[in-house]
Amino acid sequence: MSNSSKKKDIPKTLYVFLLVLYSGATLYTLLATRSHDTVEVMGVTMGFSGFTGVFSSVANICLIFMVVFFGKLGFITSLILLTLQFPGLFISIVINHNMAAIPGFFTNIVTIVAVVLIYNGIKQVRKLRTTEMEHLKEQQKYSQRLFEQTATSLVTAIDAKDEYSHGHSIRVAEYSEKIARTLGWSEEECNKVYYAALLHDVGKIGIDDSIINKNGKLTPEEYDIIKQHPVMGNQILSSIGEYPYLSIGAHYHHERYDGKGYPEGRKGEDIPEIARIISVADAYDAMTSNRSYRAAIAQPLVREEIVKGAGTQFDPKYAKIMMHLIDSDTEYKMKERNTVRELSGRNSLECDEFMSDFSDGINLSPSVTRVHLSYTPKEDAPVPGMPSIILFDALDGRVHYEDKNVRDMVYFEYGMIGLNGNVTGDGFRNVKTQIVPEGSEFAASPDDPCEYDIEAVKIRDHVQVKITGSRDGSDVSMIITLALPDSSRYAYISLTGEYCVISDVRIDRDEEKVPDDYITRIADEVSYIDRPEGDIPNVQVNGHKTEASKGIPLGNGMTLTFHAMSLPTARLIWHCPYISIYSSDSGDPYTKGYKEYALVRLDGEYWDSGAFNNKLIVNKNDDFAGWEAWKSALSEGIDCSVNFRREGNLIVTTTENKGLFIKNTTTIQGNPDKVYVALTGDQCAITTIKITRDPLRI
Numbered sequence: 178m179s180n181s182s183k184k185k186d187i188p189k190t191l192y193v194f195l196l197v198l199y200s201g202a203t204l205y206t207l208l209a210t211r212s213h214d215t216v217e218v219m220g221v222t223m224g225f226s227g228f229t230g231v232f233s234s235v236a237n238i239c240l241i242f243m244v245v246f247f248g249k250l251g252f253i254t255s256l257i258l259l260t261l262q263f264p265g266l267f268i269s270i271v272i273n274h275n276m277a278a279i280p281g282f283f284t285n286i287v288t289i290v291a292v293v294l295i296y297n298g299i300k301q302v303r304k305l306r307t308t309e310m311e312h313l314k315e316q317q318k319y320s321q322r323l324f325e326q327t328a329t330s331l332v333t334a335i336d337a338k339d340e341y342s343h344g345h346s347i348r349v350a351e352y353s354e355k356i357a358r359t360l361g362w363s364e365e366e367c368n369k370v371y372y373a374a375l376l377h378d379v380g381k382i383g384i385d386d387s388i389i390n391k392n393g394k395l396t397p398e399e400y401d402i403i404k405q406h407p408v409m410g411n412q413i414l415s416s417i418g419e420y421p422y423l424s425i426g427a428h429y430h431h432e433r434y435d436g437k438g439y440p441e442g443r444k445g446e447d448i449p450e451i452a453r454i455i456s457v458a459d460a461y462d463a464m465t466s467n468r469s470y471r472a473a474i475a476q477p478l479v480r481e482e483i484v485k486g487a488g489t490q491f492d493p494k495y496a497k498i499m500m501h502l503i504d505s506d507t508e509y510k511m512k513e514r515n516t517v518r519e520l521s522g523r524n525s526l527e528c529d530e531f532m533s534d535f536s537d538g539i540n541l542s543p544s545v546t547r548v549h550l551s552y553t554p555k556e557d558a559p560v561p562g563m564p565s566i567i568l569f570d571a572l573d574g575r576v577h578y579e580d581k582n583v584r585d586m587v588y589f590e591y592g593m594i595g596l597n598g599n600v601t602g603d604g605f606r607n608v609k610t611q612i613v614p615e616g617s618e619f620a621a622s623p624d625d626p627c628e629y630d631i632e633a634v635k636i637r638d639h640v641q642v643k644i645t646g647s648r649d650g651s652d653v654s655m656i657i658t659l660a661l662p663d664s665s666r667y668a669y670i671s672l673t674g675e676y677c678v679i680s681d682v683r684i685d686r687d688e689e690k691v692p693d694d695y696i697t698r699i700a701d702e703v704s705y706i707d708r709p710e711g712d713i714p715n716v717q718v719n720g721h722k723t724e725a726s727k728g729i730p731l732g733n734g735m736t737l738t739f740h741a742m743s744l745p746t747a748r749l750i751w752h753c754p755y756i757s758i759y760s761s762d763s764g765d766p767y768t769k770g771y772k773e774y775a776l777v778r779l780d781g782e783y784w785d786s787g788a789f790n791n792k793l794i795v796n797k798n799d800d801f802a803g804w805e806a807w808k809s810a811l812s813e814g815i816d817c818s819v820n821f822r823r824e825g826n827l828i829v830t831t832t833e834n835k836g837l838f839i840k841n842t843t844t845i846q847g848n849p850d851k852v853y854v855a856l857t858g859d860q861c862a863i864t865t866i867k868i869t870r871d872p873l874r875i
Contacts, residue, residue, distance in 0.1 A: 192247055195239045199258065202236035237288045244296050252296040259289050328375055335378050345462055350375040352458035352511065356498050373426035374455045380410030380427055404439050407431055422451060430455045435489045445492075453492040457483065457499045460490070465512045475573035475586055476509055481749050484780065485804050488795075501784050509574075525680040526672060528562070529555070535567065536682075538574035538669030541635040543690040548631040550672065551681040552596070562676030564629070566594040568602075568640065568659070570667045572748065587748055591661060591668070596629055596644055598655055606660040607700040613654045628681075631670075637719065638664040638703065639696045660700035664719035665746040665860045705744055711867040718754075718858045719744070725757065726866060728764040728853035731828070734871030735821045739856065740864045741779070742814035747860040750804055753779045753811055754858040756819055758828060758843060766855040774852070775843040779817070779834055780807075783841060790844040801836025810835050811861075821854065828852070 205228070215222050240258060243251030332346045353374035357367045381389060384406055388399050395403065410427025417423055429443065429452035436444030448456075464479040474482075480503045487496035502511065526534045539546060554562040567576055568591040577588040592602015600608055612618075632643040638661045645654040661668065672679055706715035716726045729737070741754045756777045762770035774791075777783050781795035801807070819832040828843040845852070856863050 192243070192250075195243050195246075196254075199236050199239035202232045202239065203258075206232040206236060233284055237284065237291075240288065240292060241295060244292050245299065248296075248299065252292065255292045256289070259285055259292070328372060331379055331382075332375055335381050345466060346375050346378055348462045348466075348511075349377060349455065349458045352461060352499075352502070353454050355502055356454050356458060356495055359498050359501070369422045370451055370454060372420070373422050373451050374458060376410070376414060376423055377426040377430045377455050377459065378406065378410070379413050380406035380408065382413070383409040404431070407440050425449045425451045426455045428452070430459055432456070433490050434492050438490075448492075454495050457491045457495045460486070461499055461503075461511070472582075473512070473573075475571075476503060476506070476512070477572050477749055478585075479503070481751075481804075484750050484782065493795075497782070497784065500782065504784075525678065525682065526674065527678050528674040529676060531675040532565075532567075532673045535576050535671045535673035538569065538571065538576065538671050539633075539684060540574060541633050541640060541668045541670060542686075543634065543636050543695075545687045545691060546633045546670075547685045547687070548633070548670075548672070549681065549683040550629050550631070550679050552627050552629065552674075553678045553680065555676045555678065558676035560676060562674060564596045564672065564674040564677055564679050566596070566631070566642065567671040567673055568592055568594060568604075568642075569669055569671065571669065574667075574669050576671050576673075589666070591640075591659065594642060594644075594657060596646070600657060600659075604662065606662060608660075609658045609699045611656045611658075613656060617653045633670055634691055634695065635668045636691070636693060636696050638662070638666075638700075639698060640668050641696045642670070658696060658699050660698075663703040663705075663744070663746065664717075665744045705742065705862040706864050708740065708864040711739070711865045713866050713868070715862070715864040715866070716856060717744075717862050719860065721859045722755070722857050725766040725855045725857035726863065728759075728761070728766060728855050729868055730764065731758065731821055731823055731852045731854050732870055733823050735854075736869040736871075737817075737819045737821070737854065737856070737866065738869070739817055739866040740814060741811065741817050741858075742862045742864075743808070743811045744860045744862060745812075747808075747812065750780045750808060751778055751782060752808075752858075752860040754817065754856055754861050754863055755779070756830060756832075757855045757857055758830070758852065759855070760849050760852055764851065764853050766853075766857065774845050775828070775830070775841060777830060777839060777841045778858075779832065779837075779839070781837055781839050790846075792842045794838075794840040796838045798833075798836050798838060807835050807837065823852070 216228075240251075240255040243255050245251070247254075335346060350371045354367050354371040357370040362370070384403060388395065388402055391399065407428050407430065411424045414424035414427050415421075428440075429448055432438035432441065432443045432448045432452060433456075434445060434448070434453070436442055461479060461483065464474045464482060465476060467473050480500055483491065483496050483499055483503075487493045491499075526536060528534050539548065550564065552564050569576060569589060570591070571577060571586045571588040573586050575586070576590075577583050577586050582588065589604060590602065591604035592600065592608075594600050598610070598612075600610060627646055630645045632645075634641050640659045640661060642657045642659070643654055644657070645652050647653075672682065704717060706717045708715060713727045713729065716724055718724045729735075739754075743752050747753075756775075756779075757766055757773060758775040758777075759766060759771060759773040761768050761772070775783070777793070781793075783791060783793045815834060817832065817834055819830065822829045826845040826847070828845065830839075830841045830843070832839050856866065
């Protein structure tokens, strides 16, 4: 125990008590030395002055206790109090000729010596203890470094066997630790999860390299051999008695929540918690990394697989946290670092034939994205070179031209913008080009180097790209406005070119969003809600919670019915309606005072931020035909019914759609009078909204 922590354990009242007791004992010592009174003690009459030594000893004991319990403070206090006694003793002995004060004088000297010796002794003990603690900490640090180096060496040996899994173990450890921290686990618990995850594949050391690196599907016999690596990992790590938790991840990370995993076929909470966390982190990294038989899967598709696997392959609790981490990873940093050519990591492109090289996509948003580049034509090129911009949409934000990747990534190319002013492509509904200053020529000579600054922004279904270059010593800008097919699509730009070198690429994005009217419309917005209205207006939600219906006051009993249809661009499970329960000053969502108590998606997802208490139950009954059938039905349109029941601060929401039953119980702190419901979602159209109230529960 440290000195500081020891002081915290001693109440301050003890210091005050010792001061008071010392003062009282000192006072009675002075009275006793001058008193001629007698007292009777146990039948014996004796002079009160005989108690002088008793009171003096009590006072000295108080000072010694101060030194022992309060260290430097007690030592200084004791010296001050003892020093203050000397003038009184001197007067008593020299001036008043009171010889009874002589013992007190020498007792004071002895006490000072004792206090100094005790304080020095305590300092020496503490110094030794501090030295011992520092030595112990150094030993612990050394042991930790040795452990980390050993673990890293094992991981390096594992990764060296599998040419397609470099960094896999470290990434799984990082993701597992993120899940643990989201759960609010302690630092020690997070470290345990990290290292158990780091070594989860250690058993692969015992698997033949030809099986691990086989380029193609494994035979049943080879798969049986691969399935032995959890057992081997457990055998390797279980002998480390100091860290018994290490073997848990290695042994059980391939168990499934539904009991269909291996090596023991454990089910549900019979699988250790650490292993259930590692399982979902391991699956996420496996899907977002390149493998011998496929390229990395786009993050939205990975998220969908985790949604599908919740309750079967994965513990729903940890699957939900993994989905939340994906949703929070807006810049897609949770991935295999060396597989994506981010422009922030490279600043040049060298193009020969048209589009022989191109950058990864740069996502456009309502905040202006700024790209600076330098262009140099290639010498002796068969045709004049020129940089270009590809404007496209894809799940993974990359350009694709192979048929399979185009299908899998739902790749859609709007068109091409040449930095010479040419705009081509048939993916736009309308295009308008403006040159500033008006009447100027924009295109620079293809034979001369040039610098360009690009500003791009997307607002709903319109994109504006402003390209500024130098012409005859002055800046000339081309402003291109493009109307996309609809508001639900994303837009990326990729840099490419023909017979040129694009260098000095710099990318920045403004923090502030531009106003809604920043882009002048050149086409009407495409609507998917031209259907009969119900009790409140229809609503088209083009992106995640970008729009919502009007707020509906929630009574004690209420049913909402509506028609729901996912938009043509919807590709994923969660592209569906959401139910928002909230309060706000005006009663409408996303306005002043907005406070969301629950957001329940019709696919059964819910993320509890911890601010409110929500208990979600999701069951798949016999009518549930699988997620692909569920998505297909929603794309054609389904009629939905949602029931609400409120009793005080308890709100129960239930709905069933295509065999998916959802029940959410929300407990609201503070029991507000005004609670509202609104319909929102992601890439869906919600129409014919009708409100039915239970007359017996209004």
